[in-house]
Amino acid sequence: MSPWKNIIPKAHTDKIKKHSMPGKFHPMLAKLTHDHFSDADWIYERKWDGIRCVVLNTGKKVQLLSRNQKKLNDTYPEIEAVMEKQDKSFILDGEIVAFSGDVSSFSRLQGRMQIRDRQQALETDIKVYYYVFDLPACDGYDLEDLPLRIRKSILKEVLDYGDPLRYTSHRNEEGIKFLREACRKKWEGLIAKKADSSYHHSRTSDWLKFKCVNRQEFVIGGFTGPKGQRIGFGALLIGYYKGGKLRYAGKVGTGYSDKQLKEMSSELKKIETSESPYGEAVDEDNVYWVKPEKVCEVGFTEWTDDGKLRHPRFIGMRYDKEPEKVIKE
Numbered sequence: 001m002s003p004w005k006n007i008i009p010k011a012h013t014d015k016i017k018k019h020s021m022p023g024k025f026h027p028m029l030a031k032l033t034h035d036h037f038s039d040a041d042w043i044y045e046r047k048w049d050g051i052r053c054v055v056l057n058t059g060k061k062v063q064l065l066s067r068n069q070k071k072l073n074d075t076y077p078e079i080e081a082v083m084e085k086q087d088k089s090f091i092l093d094g095e096i097v098a099f100s101g102d103v104s105s106f107s108r109l110q111g112r113m114q115i116r117d118r119q120q121a122l123e124t125d126i127k128v129y130y131y132v133f134d135l136p137a138c139d140g141y142d143l144e145d146l147p148l149r150i151r152k153s154i155l156k157e158v159l160d161y162g163d164p165l166r167y168t169s170h171r172n173e174e175g176i177k178f179l180r181e182a183c184r185k186k187w188e189g190l191i192a193k194k195a196d197s198s199y200h201h202s203r204t205s206d207w208l209k210f211k212c213v214n215r216q217e218f219v220i221g222g223f224t225g226p227k228g229q230r231i232g233f234g235a236l237l238i239g240y241y242k243g244g245k246l247r248y249a250g251k252v253g254t255g256y257s258d259k260q261l262k263e264m265s266s267e268l269k270k271i272e273t274s275e276s277p278y279g280e281a282v283d284e285d286n287v288y289w290v291k292p293e294k295v296c297e298v299g300f301t302e303w304t305d306d307g308k309l310r311h312p313r314f315i316g317m318r319y320d321k322e323p324e325k326v327i328k329e
Contacts, residue, residue: 002141004154004158017142019137022056025065025201027201029202029207030193030203032211032216033192033210036175036192038177042194044171044174046187047211049104049188050095052066053065053096054093055079057089064083066319067321072096075116076112077121078164086159086160088158089138090135090138091136092132093135094132103185106315128164129165131168133152134151135151145199148197188212190210191209193207194207213299216329218295218297220292225286232261232264233261233265233268236253238250239277241326242328250312252313254314256314264317271290277291295318298314
C-alpha cells in the first residue's frame with residue numbers, strides 16, 4: 001500500500017481508482033471574477049505570472065506539456081531532470097515561473113519560452129521554477145474525484161522538493177485580506193479554489209481568478225507602421241473571439257523593447273495578408289493585416305463603453321494559447 005493513501009480519510013477511499021497514463025492532458029482552468037470574497041469553504045493561492053505546465057511521469061518517461069499540448073522538455077530541461085529523480089509515477093499540474101526580484105515575471109520568462117535547444121536553455125541566466133498546485137494522479141491511481149484539500153495534502157508529501165521544484169502553498173478563509181496583501185506586493189493576483197472541488201478538464205467556477213490588475217490574452221490581427229525613430233512597427237492591433245468572429249479591442253503601442261519590436265516585426269511580416277481578419281470595420285491608419293495566428297498578453301486599466309481597452313500595455317507573447325480560444329474575460 002502506498003504511504004500517501006493513509007492521508008485519505010476512509011469516507012473518500014472509494015473516490016480513487018486505477019488508471020492508465022494518458023497521452024494528453026487538458027488542465028482545469030479558472031474563471032475571472034471581480035466579486036472577491038472570503039469563505040471558509042475556499043482556499044486561496046498566489047496567481048503565478050508564468051506558463052501552465054502539466055507533467056506526465058510514467059516512472060520511465062517524463063513529458064512536460066503546455067496548456068495546448070506542446071512539449072516543453074527541451075525548453076525547460078532542468079524541470080525534466082528533477083522529475084526524473086522522483087521515485088513514482090504521477091500527473092502534476094503547475095506553473096513554470098521566472099522571477100524579477102521577488103515578483104514572478106512573465107516578461108523575464110519570455111527569454112526562455114522560444115528556446116528549443118536543451119544546452120542553450122541551461123546556459124541562460126534566466127532561472128525557472130516549477131510551482132505545483134495539484135495532483136490529478138499518482139502511482140497509477142486517478143485522484144481527480146478527491147476533494148482539492150486532500151489532493152494538495154498528498155501532493156505536499158509525495159514529492160522530493162528542491163529547486164526548481166516548489167510547492168504552491170495556500171491560505172484558508174481570508175481571501176480579501178490575502179488579495180490586499182498580494183496587490184501591495186505587486187503580484188498578479190490570487191486563485192480562489194473551492195476546497196472540496198474535484199478536478200475538471202474545463203474552465204469552471206470552482207476555480208476563480210482574483211486579479212490585482214486587468215490583463216488577458218488577445219489575438220494579433222494587424223499592426224501599424226512605425227513613425228519617426230521607431231523601429232519595427234508602431235502598434236499591434238488586437239482582438240478576441242465572440243460568436244466565431246474576431247472582434248477589435250484596440251491598438252497597443254507601449255511596453256516593447258527595441259529587440260522585441262525588431263523580432264516581432266520580422267515574425268508578423270511572415271504572416272501578412274491583404275484582408276482584415278476582423279468581423280467589423282477597424283478605423284486605423286497605416287495598417288498592415290496579419291493572419292490571426294499569434295497571441296499576446298496585454299495589461300490595461302479598464303474596458304471602455306465601446307468595447308476597447310483603456311491604456312493598454314504589451315506584456316509578452318503567449319505561445320501556449322490557441323488563438324481561436326481567446327475570448328473577452
